Amino acid sequence: MIPYGTLVVYVTPRGRRYVKRLVAGQDWHSNEGILYAADVAQADFGAVVHTHQGVPVQVLEATLHDRLKGLKRQTQIIYPKDIAYICLRLGAGPGRTVVEAGCGSGGLTTALSWFCGPTGHVVSHEVREEFLHLARHNLEWAGVGGNVELHHRDIAEGFCVTNADALFLDVRTPWEYLEQGLAAVRPGAMFGFLLPTVDQVGKLLLGLERGPFAAIEVCEILLRRWKPVADRLRPEDRMTAHTGFLIFCRQQEHSAAFDAHQPKGTRERKQDAARMARLAQENGPVQDCNAEGEEA
Amino acid sequence: MIPYGTLVVYVTPRGRRYVKRLVAGQDWHSNEGILYAADVAQADFGAVVHTHQGVPVQVLEATLHDRLKGLKRQTQIIYPKDIAYICLRLGAGPGRTVVEAGCGSGGLTTALSWFCGPTGHVVSHEVREEFLHLARHNLEWAGVGGNVELHHRDIAEGFCVTNADALFLDVRTPWEYLEQGLAAVRPGAMFGFLLPTVDQVGKLLLGLERGPFAAIEVCEILLRRWKPVADRLRPEDRMTAHTGFLIFCRQQEHSAAFDAHQPKGTRERKQDAARMARLAQENGPVQDCNAEGEEA
Amino acid sequence: MIPYGTLVVYVTPRGRRYVKRLVAGQDWHSNEGILYAADVAQADFGAVVHTHQGVPVQVLEATLHDRLKGLKRQTQIIYPKDIAYICLRLGAGPGRTVVEAGCGSGGLTTALSWFCGPTGHVVSHEVREEFLHLARHNLEWAGVGGNVELHHRDIAEGFCVTNADALFLDVRTPWEYLEQGLAAVRPGAMFGFLLPTVDQVGKLLLGLERGPFAAIEVCEILLRRWKPVADRLRPEDRMTAHTGFLIFCRQQEHSAAFDAHQPKGTRERKQDAARMARLAQENGPVQDCNAEGEEA
């Protein structure tokens, strides 16, 4: 039994795939004939249901990837390759609270909602109303969003949350919102950013150097597809060469917190802060105490 | 208050980071002095605690990424960049059941356990006992694994689960276990594979072409780090150039299920199956019915 | 003075560029008016000449790159990024003799002809007559080829040259022509190959392992373009992800030449040959005796 409201994928005998919502009374009129919603609802995932013309159609559950790819977009959407790595680096998962701005078309929001689940929390901010509507539409369409707060808000005025576990900014000038971001998360929280140009990356790095941030990383992720043909195996001719630079860092005290307990002169303190920032950068994100492997 | 048993990261004023478990009575003897476990336990994440020499140390929660990088490894571990994409493509998440073999050092197992959470389920199989012990050790060390079954088992004899949502094989000859895999999952389940050489990819593709699989994709993911220095921004000199090829596909009926309802001659059926497989490949993984964007 | 017969580039005030041959009496009828051949012939490279409508047009010499990009193609042409590396690895240059098959559309032939110059020699073979005609047309069009021999020939019957400095094969099954190739070059010659699929690369490697070859290298070259805009600097969205695998090796005696002077039993000799091939592979192409730098 597939509940009404579920997002399903219909696979025709010719291998075509259609992502559709199963709605009571809304039959699917395809080139292969009419597929009755009532018939689909009585089947199980993976089953074959027939159109009124007798054409067999397999009914699959829409995967997370199907949902991400099916989102309506008016903005540049974050690619699944980037979304996946962002979710891992931010530690999205059951019980976690992740903040983001802007939500854009809601691509990352969808994945965060999926991974955080009913016990987690996603707090999303978007200043442009049309994107907010689009993101809401997309979350509903994707069958997620029960754990998502969508705020119509300029984050210059602050985020609508405190003590979050992680924060992601997909905005043009993220360096302008670092203070607001710090106020939204708990100490030690992970920060993530997506930026298309190196000029922006440079400006963000300058901003991060001034703040209580460490373990700063900049990377780009490339996904190269291969033609899946056994005896002519080779990469695809063309690929997406750039989506954006990913920047990750962690809220980390430099000198302020230390000063309370270890009074020093202003000059020493500044040197300390600079030294710590520099060392943190040189040392990379973490000294691995349990294993000896090379960094991934 | 940080509970005993928690995995924490100690950050020294020089920016060094140490991933440690907080255990009652087990103080951390560092170059900066002794950090008393009792002091740490009374602090909150992000707080600064002092060693007996007065050196301030910030106490952070270990992120998922910290945990993955800290795993002890005797096998080649799957890299976070690959783990992230695998988890997204398999749709790991709360309430989901994911099967895998072999578990190796438990890197993917750790991430699957994290994303699936208490309401999800990870069923892992490993034929070599020493890896099983290592994976168990690593899951415990990483503070996850409550939702993981670890089976000491040769998957040639079948998996210890049925009706799973997705399956991942990180074994040398995955094409030998496709039937067992199909028996372990529900119809329409996602399959994932990691293979280091193109020869293996070719053999797997031949195996998948014979079975009820569609939407076959082969890709590789490259992570390129940049030096996070604002005014000298440039990629790192060296990078990891290869970890493995990722192969994804989905259980999908070709002809068998169709035959029951749409009797045809053997020859026609074979042609159908071949045509469907070919079309599925040409058409790519999904026809996007809600949006017009280019595939990620 | 620009001689008639020269390949020139006309640049219009709107920045459009047209690669044209300057032929006596053949004026260029453009959207910007008629540019008289006689006017161009009296100018120097870089000068501005006016159309009959008074529109200024700058006249540039066609670069090697302009010529490569302007070739007519009926086959997949080798890309400049690959051509450049092939020419360097084969040591094309004044006074050198390079053999190739097939010539296809003549892309590599054009560059080899350019680099080897009047004192060098390019001996090209092509089994399909229509490609031979195309290559000849393209060489003439590009204003090179004076040092090129084009042979209409199946290389299964041998190459039309001996003692060449280097050989390049851009054919479907290069492993079938290794003996013929060896007969065409001098001892120690460089060999190069371009192959689109990994299956072919594997077969070629098997062939090379049987023959007197060493310093075998397989690589791929990726060219990633960036948008040349100062304040929005970023990679292009898409790129060519695959053109072909390049394989290089060098004729090098394994055991045969050694046997004459150092008689051994058959078994020992085979072991020697295998060991040498293996060591050569492990040791890489060259032990650098003059410098300490890392390999490029």
Next chain:
Amino acid sequence: MIPYGTLVVYVTPRGRRYVKRLVAGQDWHSNEGILYAADVAQADFGAVVHTHQGVPVQVLEATLHDRLKGLKRQTQIIYPKDIAYICLRLGAGPGRTVVEAGCGSGGLTTALSWFCGPTGHVVSHEVREEFLHLARHNLEWAGVGGNVELHHRDIAEGFCVTNADALFLDVRTPWEYLEQGLAAVRPGAMFGFLLPTVDQVGKLLLGLERGPFAAIEVCEILLRRWKPVADRLRPEDRMTAHTGFLIFCRQQEHSAAFDAHQPKGTRERKQDAARMARLAQENGPVQDCNAEGEEA
């Protein structure tokens, strides 16, 4: 007969390769015994000569690639992958004159010298005397340089040549020397630049936008090696991820040359220049009039 003074590669039965100069009376003392220079001089390239212990050694000519890799370096050397593409884009070849600064260790100089040959000309400038000495040493070592002028000179004071065909700058602040560069080349000449950081690329682009330059391209070239083993074919684990950004452009009149013949107001002229620069950028480097293929 191999002339004394030649750079040769000795290949031992164990597959080790040593690049050495053959000098009269200077025998090679290897682990395999003494190889007498007189014996080598009487052999031909590719022949096997024996050490005094009877160990056979094959004698090969050093390839251009061997020479580039064998250069002594005190500076970051340009990689062969970049050198190859630079030489092609600048149109190095017999009869051509190419200018460069700084020469650094002489890597690019060596290749330019090789490709331009006795009828060509390489004019190299270097402000630091120790690099000049090193480059001279390396050119001699590599057996090239007969067509090279090495100038100890600060290019701020201008280049020692006019009317060159192409110019390459491998200096920290190339945007400061564009005027001097323009004075050194003929109209329409190709310019090339190598820069390690994106910040420098941005500054150079700003400089180029102000000058008579068009067809501006920025790219990076990646070379990914594969393990040359037939049945375990796979990319190498690690690769060089960054050497530098390559920038190419061409001297091209914007408005100055046009003004003489087509008088306009200052404002119109500025608009023209800006429009041309913009269009040139949008239109890419060349409109291909002979062929229809996609750009490489």
